Amino acid sequence: MQTKKFLLSEQDIPRAWYNVVADMAVKPHPMIHPVTHEPIKAEDLYPLFSKAASDQELNTTDAFIEIPEPVRELYRIWRPTPLVRAEALERALDTPAHIYFKNESVSPVGSHKLNSAIAQAYYCKQEGVTNITTETGAGQWGAALSMAAKHFGLELAVYMVKVSYEQKPYRRSIMQTYGAEVISSPSMSTKAGRKIITDHPNYSGSLGTAISEAVELAMSTPNCKYVLGSVLNHVALHQTVIGLEAEKQMEMAGEMPDVVVACFGGGSNFSGLAFPFLRHNLKNGANIQFIAAEPASCPKLTRGEFQYDFGDEAGYTPLIPMYTLGHKFTPANIHAGGLRYHGGGAIVSQLRHDGLIDAVDIPQLETFEAATLFARTEGIIPAPESSHAIAATIREALKAREEGRKKVILFNLSGHGLIDMTAYDRYFSNDLTNYRVTDEDIARTTAGLEQIL
Numbered sequence: 001m002q003t004k005k006f007l008l009s010e011q012d013i014p015r016a017w018y019n020v021v022a023d024m025a026v027k028p029h030p031m032i033h034p035v036t037h038e039p040i041k042a043e044d045l046y047p048l049f050s051k052a053a054s055d056q057e058l059n060t061t062d063a064f065i066e067i068p069e070p071v072r073e074l075y076r077i078w079r080p081t082p083l084v085r086a087e088a089l090e091r092a093l094d095t096p097a098h099i100y101f102k103n104e105s106v107s108p109v110g111s112h113k114l115n116s117a118i119a120q121a122y123y124c125k126q127e128g129v130t131n132i133t134t135e136t137g138a139g140q141w142g143a144a145l146s147m148a149a150k151h152f153g154l155e156l157a158v159y160m161v162k163v164s165y166e167q168k169p170y171r172r173s174i175m176q177t178y179g180a181e182v183i184s185s186p187s188m189s190t191k192a193g194r195k196i197i198t199d200h201p202n203y204s205g206s207l208g209t210a211i212s213e214a215v216e217l218a219m220s221t222p223n224c225k226y227v228l229g230s231v232l233n234h235v236a237l238h239q240t241v242i243g244l245e246a247e248k249q250m251e252m253a254g255e256m257p258d259v260v261v262a263c264f265g266g267g268s269n270f271s272g273l274a275f276p277f278l279r280h281n282l283k284n285g286a287n288i289q290f291i292a293a294e295p296a297s298c299p300k301l302t303r304g305e306f307q308y309d310f311g312d313e314a315g316y317t318p319l320i321p322m323y324t325l326g327h328k329f330t331p332a333n334i335h336a337g338g339l340r341y342h343g344g345g346a347i348v349s350q351l352r353h354d355g356l357i358d359a360v361d362i363p364q365l366e367t368f369e370a371a372t373l374f375a376r377t378e379g380i381i382p383a384p385e386s387s388h389a390i391a392a393t394i395r396e397a398l399k400a401r402e403e404g405r406k407k408v409i410l411f412n413l414s415g416h417g418l419i420d421m422t423a424y425d426r427y428f429s430n431d432l433t434n435y436r437v438t439d440e441d442i443a444r445t446t447a448g449l450e451q452i453l
């Protein structure tokens with residue numbers, strides 16, 4: 001095992017996040033208020049989110065937005081993260097491709113999620129908020145926010161998707177260690193949860209439902225805000241520290257990526273790595289290819305509809321213009337819990353619609369095969385989510401081999417899989433299957449969505 005690592009020093013932690021919307025010729029359509037059907041204004045979001053996050057959500061003009069010093073201070077615990085040339089993986093694939101990965105798994109909670117959790121918790125604290133709520137799928141976001149909430153002295157309630165609550169008890173323990181309250185969703189503690197339990201007593205939960213519950217609690221609790229870990233523009237913004245660092249590190253390596261790959265749940269780690277590189281295409285006529293790797297069981301960018309849809313199951317959030325499988329879509333219980341989300345976020349969806357990024361969908365077994373090869377070559381056990389990016393990278397590297405040409409591939413290792421070993425166990429005992437959604441399923445759950453004009 002031999003790796004080339006590109007390391008930055010603490011002064012290189014970015015001082016500003018990159019807001020790609022400012023550089024987009026075609027901006028995303030506005031979010032729509034679910035009741036008035038008017039475009040959302042920042043004030044409409046203030047009751048739900050912090051004011052700073054709401055303003056960032058709608059900012060279409062500032063290409064760079066300053067990172068507050070207390071946020072940078074906390075980033076110092078693990079940032080800048082390493083960029084690694086995966087030479088052992090290259091050799092195993094016998095490919096002329098150069099493969100690099102940005103290692104976001106080195107954060108204290110093991111994923112990229114902390115980049116936005118810290119920023120959002122900080123803004124809530126600044127604005128005098130005392131309580132925050134959120135949802136979590138696989139538990140990565142909940143773990144990150146628990147750490148950030150404790151640091152800034154906020155009380156946190158996390159609605160955790162029932163199937164993960166049961167499959168991933170250690171993520172729950174991590175959240176509790178940081179002092180958060182964790183509730184299995186659907187729960188009887190909210191109207192949205194009670195309704196779905198009454199209608200479907202055996203429902204295993206979804207991110208959409210957990211979001212409904214967290215939003216409902218935030219709206220009915222004084223001095224409480226809701227904090228979201230993906231999908232929204234301000235979350236994508238905070239994650240751009242990944243790509244901004246990687247840009248400098250690729251420069252150190254003396255190469256520019258031809259292809260940038262990341263797995264795709266709601267789009268935050270993809271956006272975080274991709275947007276600073278996409279800037280080269282938008283501003284300098286570069287021709288970098290971007291690939292979002294999503295699960296075949298939840299293929300919103302590859303097979304969803306570009307429509308207005310709710311971000312949550314119950315329909316409490318604003319209508320978001322995005323590629324979606326419909327907010328009533330229930331993904332199969334794959335182990336990449338963080339990718340089980342029905343929609344794709346406004347910015348990424350617009351970029352996809354305009355042909356500026358590509359997407360692939362990958363069956364579950366291929367992701368575990370890729371994960372195992374990565375662990376055995378590069379020494380890091382990847383999260384099942386990140387394994388989608390690895391699988392897509394391997395496809396590109398093998399294509400380069402067939403074509404007999406060098407290609408520089410950069411992917412994001414969004415997290416490690418050390419708390420996901422149950423999933424690996426099931427893979428090794430041939431207990432995992434591929435799930436593919438049928439066209440009929442998609443037609444059913446996307447029927448009746450609001451047209452984007």
Ligand SMILES: *Cc1c(COP(=O)(O)O)cnc(C)c1O
Pocket residue numbers: 110111112113140141229230231263264265266267268269270338339383385386414415416
């Ligand atoms: C949450 C998560 C994802 C998916 O979320 P995005 O917002 O699409 O990035 C991917 N990888 C890991 C490790 C995660 O925790």
